[in-house]
Amino acid sequence: MVSSNQTSPVMAFVLLGLSAHPKLEKTFFMLILLMYLVILLGNGVLILVTILDSRLDTPMYFFLGNLSFLDICYTTSSVPLTLNSFLTPRKTICFSAYAVQMFLSFAMGATECVLLSVMAFDRYMAICNPLRYSEVMSKATYVPMAASSWVAGSLTAMVQTSLAMRLPFCGDNIINHFTCEILAVLKLACADISVNVISMGVANVIFLGVPVLFISSSYVFIIATILRIPSAEGRRKAFSTCSAHLTVVIVFYGTILFMYGKPKSKDLLGADKQDLADKLISLFCGVVTPMLNPIIYSLRNKDVKGAVRSLVFQKCFPQ
Numbered sequence: 299m300v301s302s303n304q305t306s307p308v309m310a311f312v313l314l315g316l317s318a319h320p321k322l323e324k325t326f327f328m329l330i331l332l333m334y335l336v337i338l339l340g341n342g343v344l345i346l347v348t349i350l351d352s353r354l355d356t357p358m359y360f361f362l363g364n365l366s367f368l369d370i371c372y373t374t375s376s377v378p379l380t381l382n383s384f385l386t387p388r389k390t391i392c393f394s395a396y397a398v399q400m401f402l403s404f405a406m407g408a409t410e411c412v413l414l415s416v417m418a419f420d421r422y423m424a425i426c427n428p429l430r431y432s433e434v435m436s437k438a439t440y441v442p443m444a445a446s447s448w449v450a451g452s453l454t455a456m457v458q459t460s461l462a463m464r465l466p467f468c469g470d471n472i473i474n475h476f477t478c479e480i481l482a483v484l485k486l487a488c489a490d491i492s493v494n495v496i497s498m499g500v501a502n503v504i505f506l507g508v509p510v511l512f513i514s515s516s517y518v519f520i521i522a523t524i525l526r527i528p529s530a531e532g533r534r535k536a537f538s539t540c541s542a543h544l545t546v547v548i549v550f551y552g553t554i555l556f557m558y559g560k561p562k563s564k565d566l567l568g569a570d571k572q573d574l575a576d577k578l579i580s581l582f583c584g585v586v587t588p589m590l591n592p593i594i595y596s597l598r599n600k601d602v603k604g605a606v607r608s609l610v611f612q613k614c615f616p617q
Contacts, residue, residue: 311483330381333586337373338370340596344602345367348363361420364413368409372584379391401455405451405456409450412505422520425523426523553587556583
């Protein structure tokens with residue numbers, strides 16, 4: 299650690315992780331490792347079935363494959379570092395590695411926000427304008443839409459990471475977290491961070507506020523259209539086509555609101571317990587959504603369930 303009264307530039311950061319709670323490290327290592335393996339397996343299977351099964355060659359499942367790949371990338375950008383921090387107390391990470399990890403985390407998070415909006419538009423067209431669906435959601439349309447999600451996420455991540463990297467870090471280099479969480483890192487900068495705060499606020503509006511409004515508006519029209527369907531069976535079938543996406547949206551934004559919008563605890567035991575709770579909540583929120591996504595789509599979508607059964611049957615009982 300570099301003492302706070304020194305001005306030499308920081309070339310590396312020290313991640314505390316759970317070093318203050320060594321008894322918890324082995325337990326959480328096994329738990330997070332198990333969840334990570336479920337993420338890789340579940341999302342990997344979804345990617346395979348969307349590629350190999352011709353019945354899933356539609357815009358909705360193309361977007362689903364992108365979402366699964368994104369979840370794998372997102373967790374892989376942070377979970378291995380977190381697991382390593384459980385095994386190595388006071389894990390040191392160099393400045394360049396911190397920049398890469400921050401870029402990937404920003405890029406994947408922003409991309410998922412845009413991608414969920416694109417998926418909402420796909421469901422809107424399928425239910426509210428079914429006669430024009432094949433015309434509007436052609437391959438020449440949905441592939442660029444997915445690509446635009448990745449480009450938009452990467453661009454904002456590049457801006458945020460560049461602004462953070464230009465800051466001088468001198469003094470304390472200890473981050474009380476598992477990864478290079480942006481807010482924790484900015485607190486260590488020995489310069490004005492107002493530009494960073496403003497840019498993050500703008501990015502939050504663009505990549506959180508706008509998608510939430512767009513998705514909410516889409517589902518207002520979707521629900522209104524479903525309610526006008528005369529038969530109960532017709533309403534059930536129509537809702538089943540978007541229920542998995544709606545569930546994923548609720549889980550994704552619900553975890554974000556829970557993580558950043560929850561009131562601070564007034565526990566009399568002090569700040570140490572609150573810091574531990576905040577770190578664990580952030581850790582689990584980062585892996586719960588990617589782990590639940592393939593489970594949700596597998597349970598609530600009969601086409602995906604059928605494709606998974608076919609894939610497993612072919613692997614277990616090859617002809």
